[in-house]
Amino acid sequence: MVPSKFEYFGSDTYDQERLTIFKNQENPVKILAKFQGDWMDELDTAVSLATKAEYTPSEFHPEYLYVVPLFKHPGKMPKLEKMARLLGFEKLSISNVQMQRPGCVISKHTDPAEQFENPKHKQVIITLTAGEHGQILGFNNHIVSHWEPGTVMYTDYPNVWHFTANASWHTRPILLIAGEINDTFQSLLDNNEPTIFQL
Numbered sequence: 442m443v444p445s446k447f448e449y450f451g452s453d454t455y456d457q458e459r460l461t462i463f464k465n466q467e468n469p470v471k472i473l474a475k476f477q478g479d480w481m482d483e484l485d486t487a488v489s490l491a492t493k494a495e496y497t498p499s500e501f502h503p504e505y506l507y508v509v510p511l512f513k514h515p516g517k518m519p520k521l522e523k524m525a526r527l528l529g530f531e532k533l534s535i536s537n538v539q540m541q542r543p544g545c546v547i548s549k550h551t552d553p554a555e556q557f558e559n560p561k562h563k564q565v566i567i568t569l570t571a572g573e574h575g576q577i578l579g580f581n582n583h584i585v586s587h588w589e590p591g592t593v594m595y596t597d598y599p600n601v602w603h604f605t606a607n608a609s610w611h612t613r614p615i616l617l618i619a620g621e622i623n624d625t626f627q628s629l630l631d632n633n634e635p636t637i638f639q640l
């Protein structure tokens with residue numbers, strides 16, 4: 442069925458509130474840290490180990506998302522594992538290299554609040570390549586693009602609407618880390634400037 446002009450998906454309706462809900466909101470993303478170094482060889486390893494994502498918060502094009510959980514391949518991508526440790530993650534619940542192929546869209550969503558009931562449970566994404574033309578992340582009304590490799594982005598995932606789309610010509614890898622944090626992570630959160638880590 443061809444969607445009507447104002448009713449695109451299911452019962453979701455187009456209304457003015459949806460267009461203005463984020464107006465004037467501050468940037469909800471904090472850059473916690475930046476990693477400098479060369480981990481391209483580990484990206485090659487990740488590509489060789491990637492499998493099609495079994496989960497996705499979106500019904501749109503899940504077939505184009507490939508993932509590699511680091512904990513399933515201990516020691517194979519030591520620099521990426523080190524990133525999680527340096528940020529102060531202890532018990533990891535998610536440590537996925539997410540390879541979003543061209544055409545893949547993870548549509549807007551918030552993450553389930555139950556996953557964040559423990560105040561020590563935090564989540565970040567780390568860009569693993571430079572953001573190319575067409576690769577975007579959205580957090581509420583704030584669009585992120587053309588990022589540097591190794592940028593660590595934090596937001597309040599259960600309360601901030603977010604999405605990602607890859608309209609570029611190349612696969613976009615990011616590292617998604619979630620788990621229990623220690624005081625190191627808290628000090629990164631408290632700092633005004635991103636901390637630089639050399640790998």
Ligand SMILES: [Fe+2]
Nearest residue numbers: 498551552603
């Ligand atoms: Fe999410």
